[in-house]
Amino acid sequence: MSDENLDESVSHHPLENRPRRSTAFRPHLGQRDSVQLFLHDKQFPVKTKITLSDVSLDEKGVRILAENQAWKEVLKICEKCLQLGSAPHELLQYRLSQTISLLRLHLHTFAQQNIDSLGDLNNNSVYFYEFYSNLYKQKKGNMVPFSLLLIKAVVPHFCGSDVQDDPNQPSSEDNKQTSGTNIALDRLYKLLQICGSNLKDGGALSNNRHHPPQEPIDEEQEAIWKVRQSRVILFIINCHISSKQYSLAIELLEKFTEKNSNFTETNPEQFIVLISMLGCLYLQCGMLPFAEKCFQRAQSTASAVANPHVNVTCRLRLNAGYLKFSMGRYADAIKDFEAVLQLDPFNVQAANNRGICYLYSKDLISAINSIEEFIRRDPTKTLDETIVYNLSTMYDLESENSAVKKKTIMTMIGRYCGDDFPTSAVKL
Amino acid sequence: MNPLNDLPSPPSSPGSPISPVGTPILINEKYPLSLKVMRLKKPEFAVSFPVLLESGDSLGSTKESYKTNYPVNDDKFYDPRHTKEAVDSNLIMDGLGLVDKWELPNIFGKIYVGETFSCFLSLHNLTFASTKGISVKGELLTGNNANNKTVLLDVTDIKEMASQSNADFIIEHPLSQPGDHTLIITISYLSPLDNTIQSFYKVFKFPVDNPLAMNAVKIFNLNEHVFVHLELQNKMDKPLFVDVVRLDPSIGYELTDHSTHNSGPPQEQLMQVGEIRRFLYELAALKNNNDPVTNITTTVLGMIELQWKGNMGDNGILVTHPIQHRMAPRQDVEAHMDGTLDDTSVFVERPFTLMCTLTNRSARQCNLVITYNNQKMYPLCADGSSTQHIGLIEPNTSVRVEMHLFAMKEGLHVFGPGVIIKDTTHNKLYPLGNLSQIQVVRDKGSKGIIPILNDVLF
Numbered sequence: 001m002s003d004e005n006l007d008e009s010v011s012h013h014p015l016e017n018r019p020r021r022s023t024a025f026r027p028h029l030g031q032r033d034s035v036q037l038f039l040h041d042k043q044f045p046v047k048t049k050i051t052l053s054d055v056s057l058d059e060k061g062v063r064i065l066a067e068n069q070a071w072k073e074v075l076k077i078c079e080k081c082l083q084l085g086s087a088p089h090e091l092l093q094y095r096l097s098q099t100i101s102l103l104r105l106h107l108h109t110f111a112q113q114n115i116d117s118l119g120d121l122n123n124n125s126v127y128f129y130e131f132y133s134n135l136y137k138q139k140k141g142n143m144v145p146f147s148l149l150l151i152k153a154v155v156p157h158f159c160g161s162d163v164q165d166d167p168n169q170p171s172s173e174d175n176k177q178t179s180g181t182n183i184a185l186d187r188l189y190k191l192l193q194i195c196g197s198n199l200k201d202g203g204a205l206s207n208n209r210h211h212p213p214q215e216p217i218d219e220e221q222e223a224i225w226k227v228r229q230s231r232v233i234l235f236i237i238n239c240h241i242s243s244k245q246y247s248l249a250i251e252l253l254e255k256f257t258e259k260n261s262n263f264t265e266t267n268p269e270q271f272i273v274l275i276s277m278l279g280c281l282y283l284q285c286g287m288l289p290f291a292e293k294c295f296q297r298a299q300s301t302a303s304a305v306a307n308p309h310v311n312v313t314c315r316l317r318l319n320a321g322y323l324k325f326s327m328g329r330y331a332d333a334i335k336d337f338e339a340v341l342q343l344d345p346f347n348v349q350a351a352n353n354r355g356i357c358y359l360y361s362k363d364l365i366s367a368i369n370s371i372e373e374f375i376r377r378d379p380t381k382t383l384d385e386t387i388v389y390n391l392s393t394m395y396d397l398e399s400e401n402s403a404v405k406k407k408t409i410m411t412m413i414g415r416y417c418g419d420d421f422p423t424s425a426v427k428l
Numbered sequence: 429m430n431p432l433n434d435l436p437s438p439p440s441s442p443g444s445p446i447s448p449v450g451t452p453i454l455i456n457e458k459y460p461l462s463l464k465v466m467r468l469k470k471p472e473f474a475v476s477f478p479v480l481l482e483s484g485d486s487l488g489s490t491k492e493s494y495k496t497n498y499p500v501n502d503d504k505f506y507d508p509r510h511t512k513e514a515v516d517s518n519l520i521m522d523g524l525g526l527v528d529k530w531e532l533p534n535i536f537g538k539i540y541v542g543e544t545f546s547c548f549l550s551l552h553n554l555t556f557a558s559t560k561g562i563s564v565k566g567e568l569l570t571g572n573n574a575n576n577k578t579v580l581l582d583v584t585d586i587k588e589m590a591s592q593s594n595a596d597f598i599i600e601h602p603l604s605q606p607g608d609h610t611l612i613i614t615i616s617y618l619s620p621l622d623n624t625i626q627s628f629y630k631v632f633k634f635p636v637d638n639p640l641a642m643n644a645v646k647i648f649n650l651n652e653h654v655f656v657h658l659e660l661q662n663k664m665d666k667p668l669f670v671d672v673v674r675l676d677p678s679i680g681y682e683l684t685d686h687s688t689h690n691s692g693p694p695q696e697q698l699m700q701v702g703e704i705r706r707f708l709y710e711l712a713a714l715k716n717n718n719d720p721v722t723n724i725t726t727t728v729l730g731m732i733e734l735q736w737k738g739n740m741g742d743n744g745i746l747v748t749h750p751i752q753h754r755m756a757p758r759q760d761v762e763a764h765m766d767g768t769l770d771d772t773s774v775f776v777e778r779p780f781t782l783m784c785t786l787t788n789r790s791a792r793q794c795n796l797v798i799t800y801n802n803q804k805m806y807p808l809c810a811d812g813s814s815t816q817h818i819g820l821i822e823p824n825t826s827v828r829v830e831m832h833l834f835a836m837k838e839g840l841h842v843f844g845p846g847v848i849i850k851d852t853t854h855n856k857l858y859p860l861g862n863l864s865q866i867q868v869v870r871d872k873g874s875k876g877i878i879p880i881l882n883d884v885l886f
Contacts, residue, residue, distance in 0.1 A: 231523035238525030251695040286737030326741030
């Protein structure tokens with residue numbers, strides 16, 4: 001059968017209980033040809049592979065590799081730079097970049113070990129500028145980047161239960177914890193305290209025990225600490241959501257939204273994202289009336305904006321789709337997601353969720369075709385972990401020949417994505 | 429869902445890993461068709477932890493480090509619409525890990541009574557030739573009883589399946605019983621070789637659990653009202669949003685809901701794993717005073733209806749068996765406590781007057797006398813005579829009676845034991861039982877001397 005015929009039968013919407021044609025499948029083709037078949041002979045720029053030898057052994061080199069998503073190479077260059085030696089604050093930056101690449105590559109246990117090898121980041125005198133008075137004449141205080149502290153706090157959550165509480169601290173029976181999430185939450189709350197002590201009012205979620213900082217804080221610094229504090233709170237919420245502690249997550253996210261309601265003036269676009277996410281969290285718990293309220297609030301915020309950005313319009317349409325899906329109105333939800341894809345052809349959420357809607361309306365072939373068609377638009381932009389995972393699940397459901405199709409997707413990931421793409425999503 | 433086993437092979441161990449998509453196990457020979465089954469559970473929103481950086485970090489100026497726009501020295505990256513505050517809020521929002529992309533469930537998960545078992549069947553023609561005369565039958569076996577079978581799917585109209593084509597089906601069935609369930613899918617087709625009817629079947633087993641435990645249903649009577657006290661416990665492995673808990677009263681009862689379910693802030697409305705909630709319902713019998721006395725001892729109060737919502741609005745609904753209540757037999761003469769005279773407090777060692785309404789529910793005239801047995805009434809006792817003549821009461825009429833009493837001890841005392849209403853016309857006795865409780869307090873003016881109880885006094 002020629003490709004044209006195949007396409008025709010795929011696009012033809014089948015009748016109830018009538019057999020349908022599966023997607024393109026050529027077991028005898030090589031990987032190169034099967035990718036071309038998948039992409040309908042469209043050409044896209046293949047990701048250039050930059051290696052350690054192409055860049056200089058310094059911070060700039062690290063940056064170039066990271067921009068090209070060559071995270072394995074980032075790992076190597078950081079190791080080399082650390083061996084070469086440099087100023088203490090630069091060495092810490094290499095450590096940070098190294099840890100980030102480990103996290104990107106989903107090597108969480110190694111990331112944890114990498115951070116633990118640094119010892120106590122808060123109180124160790126080697127991390128203070130004063131320790132190197134000949135190098136840093138004017139500078140005072142701790143030089144450990146805040147990002148490193150945040151990663152250190154959250155990384156036990158990824159490692160699960162097989163983590164020890166801070167190996168640098170003497171362990172006592174009292175504070176022995178088994179769950180990585182508990183350790184992460186403990187550390188995040190300590191970090192929140194540090195953020196609060198650098199703010200005039202003690203910040204969000206502060207209690208009356210707050211002591212104002214002894215040294216005056218300039219406004220620029222305060223703004224930075226405010227951002228940091230909010231990020232820590234969001235990380236706490238993330239921890240609660242991923243460990244299915246929805247009540248805690250809802251409580252905090254509700255508080256956080258109220259605290260940041262000034263976003264409606266300064267950055268309504270982000271406020272709409274925030275309130276929509278709260279709505280999604282309610283949907284996850286099945287609390288439909290609350291979700292609806294959140295989505296209505298997003299709508300009313302958007303209507304106050306003079307010229308809403310296309311992102312805002314898409315967001316509101318997505319919200320409408322989610323609500324319809326949870327009410328079982330799959331065909332209506334598909335229409336909403338289609339409308340989003342008209343406005344933003346590379347909207348991964350809309351394409352992914354539209355595919356799932358097709359599956360729930362008993363149309364597996366349309367589900368697979370719609371996602372494949374979306375990937376075909378530009379695999380450099382559209383190959384996403386979740387969408388690949390869902391597509392692989394659908395391939396498994398469709399037929400015995402899923403492995404061949406999944407290999408094609410894997411080849412495309414190798415060609416068009418960075419090396420941090422979690423290949424486990426392909427389920428090969 | 430995994431095809432745990434194909435009959436008649438022995439069942440697999442209960443702890444075997446279950447994947448959402450079944451791998452077909454072909455018996456004896458290769459069939460031209462393959463069947464895959466997946467439980468159609470609602471998807472979940474993905475959670476991804478962002479890797480956060482700050483502009484001061486060496487990788488802080490790369491676009492890869494940010495989800496939302498951040499102004500670094502790159503014109504393409506910089507969004508001029510953004511003010512300083514907007515940039516800050518963008519940086520904050522980078523930390524949000526909830527992503528609105530749905531993920532299909534990767535495990536079968538648990539399924540509960542009241543939920544709808546929904547499952548996707550995908551039939552695929554593996555061969556390069558078409559297969560004809562296909563029929564698909566899906567049956568659900570509840571428990572181990574082969575007779576307890578429900579046909580969920582019966583498709584016989586697939587005349588032909590072309591090479592590499594698919595036929596999809598969705599099975600939906602509300603689950604009403606806990607225990608093991610078995611889904612049996614039988615596929616039959618005409619063999620391409622000799623045009624004879626061939627068939628194969630697949631068996632999937634899954635347990636169904638109870639979502640909520642109804643720990644206790646207690647029923648109390650107070651005067652004409654019945655109180656139903658209910659305890660619900662979340663037995664699921666996840667927090668549960670119980671949307672509706674309703675007592676659907678039987679005809680003849682008026683319901684007052686005293687429960688405070690789902691009235692708090694949103695985060696408290698989710699029932700945590702293992703959490704117990706209590707509900708109280710008051711039922712008042714809608715009765716006509718002119719009805720003759722009926723001695724129905726057992727009545728159905730109503731049924732409890734529960735509705736919950738899982739993730740993405742996955743519905744669950746349960747209706748309990750009727751709640752039966754054994755009513756206390758109604759007496760011909762009923763007493764109802766109205767309180768003290770003028771609603772005054774009851775002081776120790778001070779006479780007080782209780783107001784009580786006596787109703788003749790019988791169809792004949794009664795001549796009533798109240799007798800007080802002070803020994804049984806202790807620490808309350810009658811003030812004055814131990815018999816009180818009420819007189820004649822017509823059928824279906826009431827009379828208000830003053831009972832003169834006093835208390836010898838402070839505290840909460842039961843009134844009723846030792847008080848008997850006697851119908852002298854028909855020579856019948858009606859003991860009051862535990863009619864009410866009386867709180868006796870110390871009078872400010874009292875000397876605080878409590879007389880020693882002396883039987884001779886009475």
